[in-house]
Amino acid sequence: MAARTSYGRLVALLARDSRDIAAAEDALADALARALAHWPDDGVPANPDAWLLTVARRQLGHGRARAATCVAATPALALLDAERAETPDTDLPDERLKLLFVCTHPAITPRVQAPLMLQAVLGLDAARIAAAFLVSPSAMAQALVRAKARIRDAGIAFTVPQLVERPARLAAIRTAIYAAYGAGWDQLEGDSPSDLAAEALFLARLVAGQAPDDPENAGLLALILLCEARRPARRDASGGFVPLDRQDFNLWHRDLVREGEAALRQAAQHGQPGRFQLEAAIQSLHNQQRLTGADLSAPLIGLYDRLLDIAPSIGALVARAAALTAAGAAPAALAALDAVAARCSDHQPWWAVRAEALAALGDQSAARAAARRAAGLTSDPAVRAFLLAGRA
Amino acid sequence: MQFALIYYQTAADFAREQSEPEAYWGAWSAYMGAMGAAGIMRGGAGLMQPPTATTLRIKAGEWQVEDGPFADTKEMLGGMALIEVEDLDAALAWAARAPCVVDGSVEVRPTIPPDLV
Numbered sequence: 456m457a458a459r460t461s462y463g464r465l466v467a468l469l470a471r472d473s474r475d476i477a478a479a480e481d482a483l484a485d486a487l488a489r490a491l492a493h494w495p496d497d498g499v500p501a502n503p504d505a506w507l508l509t510v511a512r513r514q515l516g517h518g519r520a521r522a523a524t525c526v527a528a529t530p531a532l533a534l535l536d537a538e539r540a541e542t543p544d545t546d547l548p549d550e551r552l553k554l555l556f557v558c559t560h561p562a563i564t565p566r567v568q569a570p571l572m573l574q575a576v577l578g579l580d581a582a583r584i585a586a587a588f589l590v591s592p593s594a595m596a597q598a599l600v601r602a603k604a605r606i607r608d609a610g611i612a613f614t615v616p617q618l619v620e621r622p623a624r625l626a627a628i629r630t631a632i633y634a635a636y637g638a639g640w641d642q643l644e645g646d647s648p649s650d651l652a653a654e655a656l657f658l659a660r661l662v663a664g665q666a667p668d669d670p671e672n673a674g675l676l677a678l679i680l681l682c683e684a685r686r687p688a689r690r691d692a693s694g695g696f697v698p699l700d701r702q703d704f705n706l707w708h709r710d711l712v713r714e715g716e717a718a719l720r721q722a723a724q725h726g727q728p729g730r731f732q733l734e735a736a737i738q739s740l741h742n743q744q745r746l747t748g749a750d751l752s753a754p755l756i757g758l759y760d761r762l763l764d765i766a767p768s769i770g771a772l773v774a775r776a777a778a779l780t781a782a783g784a785a786p787a788a789l790a791a792l793d794a795v796a797a798r799c800s801d802h803q804p805w806w807a808v809r810a811e812a813l814a815a816l817g818d819q820s821a822a823r824a825a826a827r828r829a830a831g832l833t834s835d836p837a838v839r840a841f842l843l844a845g846r847a
Numbered sequence: 848m849q850f851a852l853i854y855y856q857t858a859a860d861f862a863r864e865q866s867e868p869e870a871y872w873g874a875w876s877a878y879m880g881a882m883g884a885a886g887i888m889r890g891g892a893g894l895m896q897p898p899t900a901t902t903l904r905i906k907a908g909e910w911q912v913e914d915g916p917f918a919d920t921k922e923m924l925g926g927m928a929l930i931e932v933e934d935l936d937a938a939l940a941w942a943a944r945a946p947c948v949v950d951g952s953v954e955v956r957p958t959i960p961p962d963l964v
Contacts, residue, residue, distance in 0.1 A: 831881025
């Protein structure tokens with residue numbers, strides 16, 4: 456974690472005045488490569504961040520060591536990570552919040568904001584980001600280069616926005632973090648923790664810590680923590696998909712659940728409910744329902760109603776239909792699904808929830824057809840097998 | 848834009864056609880069914896197993912005929928679909944849903960527009 460902390464802090468400091476993120480990344484990569492060459496023999500300097508900053512600033516004036524930015528940085532970051540634990544905390548200012556505001560500026564194409572943030576603040580390489588967002592690596596690299604050029608040339612300032620702008624700009628940061636978490640949600644290979652989900656959690660902690668004035672920041676953190684806590688229980692021993700109502704909650708990360716509940720409570724103290732606080736409260740209820748066996752479907756549907764009032768989305772609507780089905784109101788669930796059918800022909804969860812509702816109504820053949828359609832739309836083999844097998 | 852989704856499968860994946868036909872065909876037919884229902888399919892075909900292939904070359908006028916696919920590679924051609932979608936991102940989304948993409952791979956290539964041929 457410490458190396459990740461350093462990367463974003465240093466890029467933010469290096470790019471603050473020039474607004475040239477690409478040049479800052481190149482200079483930092485060069486400094487990290489030098490660190491890797493010198494530190495093993497000479498020892499790690501007393502303040503590694505200051506050392507890197509000095510070397511990188513010297514580099515900034517020189518030509519650019521293009522490409523290989525993150526590739527060169529990886530081993531040096533690992534080394535820094537290992538050594539960092541023993542060195543005192545840096546006294547350099549933390550400008551990462553400004554960097555987050557820059558990456559999610561309205562002048563940057565919305566779909567590039569999350570990738571740009573992952574690269575500039577965390578040092579992820581374009582290929583890995585491209586894979587998570589399912590676009591080609593060259594297209595992602597080009598989009599990132601264009602976005603950085605735009606920041607440099609359009610004069611987007613490295614500042615924390617004025618009071619009036621601040622709420623909307625923080626919302627853009629949260630949207631980007633949530634998009635990154637969504638892209639990481641399906642990465643469940645083997646036992647390895649999902650990389651992008653961990654990165655998104657890191658960013659959510661960063662924003663909740665640096666901008667505690669907006670309770671939605673803690674709400675987003677709570678949402679990610681409460682979902683992330685269930686990760687170990689989402690697959691069985693043979694890799695099969697396990698739906699939430701059958702998960703073994705002893706496998707959940709209890710510390711993440713506790714941290715998530717605490718963040719949610721802290722957010723609620725502001726008395727300003729919002730989209731992410733509601734979504735976190737929904738996940739909290741789901742967890743409690745599984746833990747206690749109590750039927751919490753009525754309050755769950757109530758929370759979904761409020762969520763749809765303030766932030767209507769297909770995802771929330773489909774989730775509400777699932778809650779209705781679980782509460783024994785399958786006809787209402789089907790009616791709600793039918794109302795958005797035209798927009799959902801390729802939406803896997805819509806078909807999966809429809810299958811559940813149809814099965815609850817006893818229409819097994821229509822349920823199987825809907826489940827089959829959902830199976831054809833998922834890219835997750837475990838989910839596909841679950842949908843094709845049907846609920847036992 | 849029209850794209851070809853070219854499906855490459857491993858020998859282990861091909862073997863599942865015999866060992867667990869229900870899961871194997873269930874996955875492929877659900878996938879192809881979803882593409883059909885989405886109205887994007889423009890053509891394509893699944894191929895019989897690689898050992899059924901016969902490969903022909905003519906070198907200096909002489910016919911060389913071999914049993915099996917043209918190259919002995921880790922991944923072999925399993926089939927192809929032609930789809931009409933907005934852009935590469937949309938084509939990649941459909942490629943990601945292919946049952947073979949986890950063990951094997953899917954190559955996504957734009958087709959040559961008819962007016963260029």
